[in-house]
Amino acid sequence: MITNYLKEIKSKLDQTIEIKDADHRLSLVLQMLLLIFLIFMYDNGYLSIFIPVIVIPGILFKSVRENPYFWVLLSFLGCTFYLVLDLVGYVPNHKHIFAYVILAVTLAMFLKKQIHPLSFLQTQARYIIGLCFLFATIGKFLAPEFLNGAFFEFTNTSDPRFFGFTSLFGEVDLALLKENEDHLTQLVRTSNPSDFFVLNGAKEISGFGIIISYWTILIEGMIALSFCLPRKTLLSKYRNIFLVIFILTTYPIATVTGFAIILTSLGFIQSLDKNHGLTNFSWFYLFVFVLLPLNYFPFTRILTLFQ
Amino acid sequence: MIKKHSLLNYLLPGLMLFFFARNLVLVETDHMDSWMGGGMRMFGKIDKMLYRVSGFNVDYNNKTYFVNLRNIPELEDEDVAARILPNDERINEILNTIGDNYRWCYDKASDKIYLGNEVAPCDVALNKDAITNFQVYSVTFQRDSKRVDLQLLNEANK
Numbered sequence: 218m219i220t221n222y223l224k225e226i227k228s229k230l231d232q233t234i235e236i237k238d239a240d241h242r243l244s245l246v247l248q249m250l251l252l253i254f255l256i257f258m259y260d261n262g263y264l265s266i267f268i269p270v271i272v273i274p275g276i277l278f279k280s281v282r283e284n285p286y287f288w289v290l291l292s293f294l295g296c297t298f299y300l301v302l303d304l305v306g307y308v309p310n311h312k313h314i315f316a317y318v319i320l321a322v323t324l325a326m327f328l329k330k331q332i333h334p335l336s337f338l339q340t341q342a343r344y345i346i347g348l349c350f351l352f353a354t355i356g357k358f359l360a361p362e363f364l365n366g367a368f369f370e371f372t373n374t375s376d377p378r379f380f381g382f383t384s385l386f387g388e389v390d391l392a393l394l395k396e397n398e399d400h401l402t403q404l405v406r407t408s409n410p411s412d413f414f415v416l417n418g419a420k421e422i423s424g425f426g427i428i429i430s431y432w433t434i435l436i437e438g439m440i441a442l443s444f445c446l447p448r449k450t451l452l453s454k455y456r457n458i459f460l461v462i463f464i465l466t467t468y469p470i471a472t473v474t475g476f477a478i479i480l481t482s483l484g485f486i487q488s489l490d491k492n493h494g495l496t497n498f499s500w501f502y503l504f505v506f507v508l509l510p511l512n513y514f515p516f517t518r519i520l521t522l523f524q
Numbered sequence: 525m526i527k528k529h530s531l532l533n534y535l536l537p538g539l540m541l542f543f544f545a546r547n548l549v550l551v552e553t554d555h556m557d558s559w560m561g562g563g564m565r566m567f568g569k570i571d572k573m574l575y576r577v578s579g580f581n582v583d584y585n586n587k588t589y590f591v592n593l594r595n596i597p598e599l600e601d602e603d604v605a606a607r608i609l610p611n612d613e614r615i616n617e618i619l620n621t622i623g624d625n626y627r628w629c630y631d632k633a634s635d636k637i638y639l640g641n642e643v644a645p646c647d648v649a650l651n652k653d654a655i656t657n658f659q660v661y662s663v664t665f666q667r668d669s670k671r672v673d674l675q676l677l678n679e680a681n682k
Contacts, residue, residue: 303560303561304560304561304605304608305601305605305608306604306605307604307608308560308562309559310562310566313543313562313564317539324535331529332529337533344533348564349540350564352544352563352565353568356563356568356569359565360569362665365667368567368569370667371570372567401663404663404673405574405577405663406592406595407577407674408636409590411673411674412674414672415669416671419670420670433567
């Protein structure tokens with residue numbers, strides 16, 4: 218009954234939303250990406266001023282967003298600040314992905330006569346997700362503190378993004394976790410490099426620090442393999458399942474919206490079928506894209522109230 | 525004939541591989557933060573630039589004072605750059621900039637070193653030779669004792 222109801226909703230959405238053909242879907246993808254750039258590309262004075270001026274006409278007018286030179290202009294800004302000057306200022310990894318995506322769209326628009334832009338973008342989205350998770354997995358093997366569980370012991374008890382989860386599952390008093398956050402803030406502002414503090418709650422969660430570490434390696438490794446392997450391989454067919462599991466188990470806990478939203482958009486692009494039609498996975502990614510701001514809602518902290 | 529788009533398919537993966545390889549090298553050779561530089565190595569190491577501390581030591585009145593650049597808003601760019609990639613070249617350059625381009629002062633009441641400017645004129649002006657070195661520290665977590673402290677990553681001496 219629920220399945221039938223969901224099918225009915227899906228077919229109504231298919232008819233209502235203007236994404237009936239490949240061109241409409243390309244337009245939707247470009248609008249999604251431009252929306253992300255408008256919201257998240259404000260890292261310095263230049264980007265804060267020029268990104269809205271360039272991106273807003275692209276969101277509003279189809280002819281602008283499908284013009285290859287519009288994307289050349291965006292590539293110039295994205296590559297300059299996120300790839301060329303990336304070791305001068307603070308450029309987190311998802312900003313590199315922004316630059317890769319902008320470059321991918323630019324190439325897709327210039328190759329329009331040879332291949333449909335969505336087909337080209339689907340392949341690029343798969344490569345970007347696959348390599349991103351492959352490097353992340355290799356990185357974890359290069360970090361001894363990740364393999365012995367110390368990373369999550371430290372992070373879950375000192376990074377406020379994980380406090381809700383830690384207080385709920387580790388049964389650690391939220392006030393003690395906030396104290397850790399304050400101590401860490403004081404330590405990085407210290408005038409005495411010999412200062413130190415003892416982390417509250419790390420002992421209580423030392424058991425599941427290791428479990429989270431190995432779960433992360435497993436799920437990220439499976440995403441890396443299934444997205445990097447050729448499409449005809451068996452593992453590749455399950456790639457969306459791994460990515461959905463990662464999204465469902467990661468983003469309700471960790472509020473890393475910038476990375477989550479670009480990952481979800483890339484997930485959406487590569488999940489379209491051969492005729493660029495929406496699959497069930499595409500609908501999932503689209504809903505996550507829309508609902509992602511709810512990530513900021515302190516669900517786990519609210520759950521602790523009922524303990 | 526190979527179609528142009530078939531070759532261009534590998535342009536971005538090639539670029540991603542370049543940034544990953546550069547990350548591996550710079551982390552080992554130049555103390556780069558492993559989370560930075562497009563290496564996609566986030567959520568792996570505890571040490572990251574957001575937790576690093578950069579600053580310089582000043583000798584005054586037979587005492588050494590550590591000036592944390594996080595507390596000097598005018599030097600935010602230098603602080604961020606030093607914490608991302610504290611290699612010898614970069615921290616030597618910052619050490620020279622700090623000594624040559626800024627006027628440092630001593631405040632007797634709070635027993636602290638501060639940056640002199642129009643709003644905060646110098647109580648006691650310091651000679652630039654009083655600056656002895658520039659240091660960058662990373663945060664470390666001792667799993668057994670649950671102790672969090674700072675460990676010296678690199679330093680530039682005068």
